[in-house]
Amino acid sequence: MQTNILQYLEHTAEQKPDKVAFSDGSDDRTFGEVLSSSMSVGSFLCRLGIYGKPIVIMMKKHPDEISAFLGCVYSGNFYVPLDTEMPPKRMELIIASVSPAAVICDTASEKVARSLGIDNANVYLYSDICETPIDKTALDCVRLKQIDTDPIYIVFTSGSTGVPKGVVACHRSVIDYTESLCEALSFDENNVFANQTPLYFDAPLKEIMPTLKYGATTYLVPKKMFMFPTLMLDYLDKYHINTVCWVVSALTQISALGAIDNRSPKYLKTVAFGSEVFPIKQFNIWRRALPNADFYNLYGPTEATGMSCWYKVDREFDEGDVIPVGRPFRNTDIILLCERDDGEGNVKAERAKVGEVGEICMRGTCVTLGYYGNAEKTASAFVQNPLNTVYPETIYKTGDLGRFNERGELIFVSRKDSQIKHMGHRIELGEIEAAASSCPKISRACCVYDADTKRIVIFFSGDADKRELFAYLKDSLPRYMLPSETVKLDTLPLTPNGKLDRRLMGEMAVKLESK
Amino acid sequence: MDKLIEILKDLHDDVDFESTEGLIDDGILDSLDIVTLITEIDSEFGVVIPPEEIVPENFNSAQAIMALINRIDED
Numbered sequence: 001m002q003t004n005i006l007q008y009l010e011h012t013a014e015q016k017p018d019k020v021a022f023s024d025g026s027d028d029r030t031f032g033e034v035l036s037s038s039m040s041v042g043s044f045l046c047r048l049g050i051y052g053k054p055i056v057i058m059m060k061k062h063p064d065e066i067s068a069f070l071g072c073v074y075s076g077n078f079y080v081p082l083d084t085e086m087p088p089k090r091m092e093l094i095i096a097s098v099s100p101a102a103v104i105c106d107t108a109s110e111k112v113a114r115s116l117g118i119d120n121a122n123v124y125l126y127s128d129i130c131e132t133p134i135d136k137t138a139l140d141c142v143r144l145k146q147i148d149t150d151p152i153y154i155v156f157t158s159g160s161t162g163v164p165k166g167v168v169a170c171h172r173s174v175i176d177y178t179e180s181l182c183e184a185l186s187f188d189e190n191n192v193f194a195n196q197t198p199l200y201f202d203a204p205l206k207e208i209m210p211t212l213k214y215g216a217t218t219y220l221v222p223k224k225m226f227m228f229p230t231l232m233l234d235y236l237d238k239y240h241i242n243t244v245c246w247v248v249s250a251l252t253q254i255s256a257l258g259a260i261d262n263r264s265p266k267y268l269k270t271v272a273f274g275s276e277v278f279p280i281k282q283f284n285i286w287r288r289a290l291p292n293a294d295f296y297n298l299y300g301p302t303e304a305t306g307m308s309c310w311y312k313v314d315r316e317f318d319e320g321d322v323i324p325v326g327r328p329f330r331n332t333d334i335i336l337l338c339e340r341d342d343g344e345g346n347v348k349a350e351r352a353k354v355g356e357v358g359e360i361c362m363r364g365t366c367v368t369l370g371y372y373g374n375a376e377k378t379a380s381a382f383v384q385n386p387l388n389t390v391y392p393e394t395i396y397k398t399g400d401l402g403r404f405n406e407r408g409e410l411i412f413v414s415r416k417d418s419q420i421k422h423m424g425h426r427i428e429l430g431e432i433e434a435a436a437s438s439c440p441k442i443s444r445a446c447c448v449y450d451a452d453t454k455r456i457v458i459f460f461s462g463d464a465d466k467r468e469l470f471a472y473l474k475d476s477l478p479r480y481m482l483p484s485e486t487v488k489l490d491t492l493p494l495t496p497n498g499k500l501d502r503r504l505m506g507e508m509a510v511k512l513e514s515k
Numbered sequence: 516m517d518k519l520i521e522i523l524k525d526l527h528d529d530v531d532f533e534s535t536e537g538l539i540d541d542g543i544l545d546s547l548d549i550v551t552l553i554t555e556i557d558s559e560f561g562v563v564i565p566p567e568e569i570v571p572e573n574f575n576s577a578q579a580i581m582a583l584i585n586r587i588d589e590d
Contacts, residue, residue: 224539227546230567253546257553259566490551 003148005174006073008212009035016189016215022063022208024220025239029063031215034070037130039139041071044129045102046138051076051145053101054154054372056118058082058109059126061220065199066208068104068126069153076142077101078151080166081200083496084109091116094156094164097373104129148172154372155202157302166372169202173305176365178209180329184310185272185296187243191216192267194236196226196246198496205306206245206272206298226250229259236265245272245298247498252278255285256443264289274298274307276499277412279437279444280319287313299325299412301398303381304362308332309410320438324409325402333363334410335387335395336402349386352403357413357428360402361385363395401428418502420449422456425480429456432473432481436460439472444492447483448506450513455484457509461491485512516581522555523577532577539571549574556580562587 002008009031012021017032029037045055055072057079059065065081072079080098082091095116103123105113113123148171156164181187187210195218197203207218219239225232232254235241244251251273254260271286271293278297287295300308311326328334336358339347352358363385370378385393401413414430421427429447436445441464448457460469466486473482487508493501523532526548530538538544544552552574553564562584573583 223546224542224571227539227544227549228569228571230569231571253550256550257566257569259569261566490554491547494547 002175004146004171005152012212012215019215020217021211022066022218024062027063034067037067038070038074039134040130040132041068042074042139043135044132045075045077046135050101053077054080054098056080056082056100056103058084058103058113059106060108061199064126073152074139076146078153080154083198083200084112090164097166151369155302165374165377167302168369168372169305170369173366173368176331177305178213180331182210182213184329189214189216191243192241193218193243194221194241196221196250202302202306226253229254229257233259233263233265240267242267243270248273248276248278249494249498251286252282255282260289269293272296272298278323280317280321297323297325303368303396304366305368308362308366322411325412326409331364332366335361335363337361354404357401357403359416360398360400361395367394367396423480427481435473435476439464439469446492446500446505448502448509450509453513457485458483459487459489459492459505461489518559519577519581536576539575556584560584
């Protein structure tokens with residue numbers, strides 16, 4: 001029975017010790033090497049006598065960073081990956097909320113790591129500890145003690161109030177995710193992944209876990225590569241990359257600059273994307289470039305471990321259409337919750353009917369343990385299933401709104417907090433964005449609401465000018481939904497994760513008014 | 516050249532683009548900046564930069580970008 005994610009690594013390292021597991025193009029690490037360095041790091045941490053504690057990993061994106069993660073797991077601790085480029089204020093907040101027992105850094109991040117106010121005696125260089133003699137007895141002892149609901153990692157998501165929230169996930173959730181993701185996307189040992197996302201989120205589990213499970217290979221693509229589409233295509237060809245699971249922005253960066261109009265990646269056969277709505281125009285450029293590839297839309301919150309829903313593209317999409325997020329992975333249940341007034345002032349929760357918009361809630365092993373050291377925020381999002389009044393059952397409320405279409409596919413509608421009340425009307429900002437994105441000359445659109453001045457502001461990029469967009473929206477939206485202001489930008493700002501930076505645009509909207 | 520410097524200044528006000536080299540190598544410009552630059556060069560200079568020219572060497576300094584614009588403009 002599998003109760004620990006390390007069983008994937010141990011099994012694969014025995015079968016394929018000399019196959020490359022992780023590479024950044026210049027440094028390769030085989031499964032045998034990953035196993036031995038992870039066990040060394042684990043043995044080192046055991047020797048320090050730390051158990052069940054958060055360990056901060058602050059390293060540049062490199063195969064060794066993954067060994068550092070797994071080393072923490074070997075020692076029965078959990079890793080907290082941090083990015084050295086994070087704003088110092090955010091880093092301080094995170095450090096304060098986890099109080100790490102130790103920090104593992106590399107030479108590039110050592111200076112930053114030593115300036116965080118942590119006792120310098122607890123800051124260790126990876127290169128100093130990765131060859132620690134393996135203490136098999138100590139590691140076995142840890143393994144015997146551990147259960148599958150023990151944490152593996154804490155990753156931080158941005159909280160709407162600006163205070164980051166640390167999501168804690170356990171072995172059982174990650175195993176569940178690995179198994180169901182691999183099944184849905186038909187992964188096996190022949191997958192060669194190009195990882196795009198930074199390693200300090202749960203997103204890279206998409207590549208790391210199938211690689212460990214099957215003995216596949218993951219290339220950690222340098223960030224710079226994403227700036228230069230032609231170099232990126234060279235890279236994909238050079239390393240025979242056949243699978244990418246990227247945020248939409250990384251894919252559109254390549255297609256929007258015309259790089260795949262006359263050339264397509266030679267080996268690519270699986271393109272998974274997610275975290276954002278894929279503008280159909282760009283999506284169709286990709287499909288034309290790779291007519292034989294499988295395309296998957298993935299969706300899921302960090303709080304439900306990686307991704308939770310998938311849709312394999314099985315039909316044509318025209319501009320104005322929305323690609324569904326499909327159906328939940330096996331062993332995950334989606335509840336679309338609707339709150340209904342019974343006429344006597346009582347609010348009752350029910351499953352939404354077909355076509356009706358409800359809040360997307362997750363039920364299952366995928367639901368993580370909650371927010372680290374934040375009982376209040378945990379209690380507001382990880383709640384008792386309101387449809388079950390007879391025994392304790394926790395579900396996670398995503399704050400995302402969705403609906404099921406007539407095919408039974410889940411459609412993402414918008415964030416719950418993007419639903420606004422404007423001039424007495426309930427408006428989904430996502431609906432305005434969808435209308436704008438269907439305008440042929442618009443590449444992206446983002447709508448925000450300034451509640452103080454009661455203005456809907458739309459930011460957009462593309463070839464259209466403000467007047468054209470407004471004229472187009474007038475034809476497609478009721479009058480009360482028309483933005484009070486349209487702002488054209490060359491590109492819309494993105495978060496470090498590659499999603500539209502709605503908070504920043506919200507601030508920009510407020511500034512526009514005060515100018 | 517002044518027009519180009521102005522576009523760059525709009526991206527990063529704090530950089531002295533007249534003399535700075537290594538805009539890419541030192542991580543001064545990011546991927547959003549590249550998209551913005553390409554869009555701006557199109558609208559300000561009427562020059563469309565083809566994808567095969569979007570490589571680090573052509574964007575490492577203001578001089579390099581200007582040379583790229585002139586070269587494509589002449590073709």
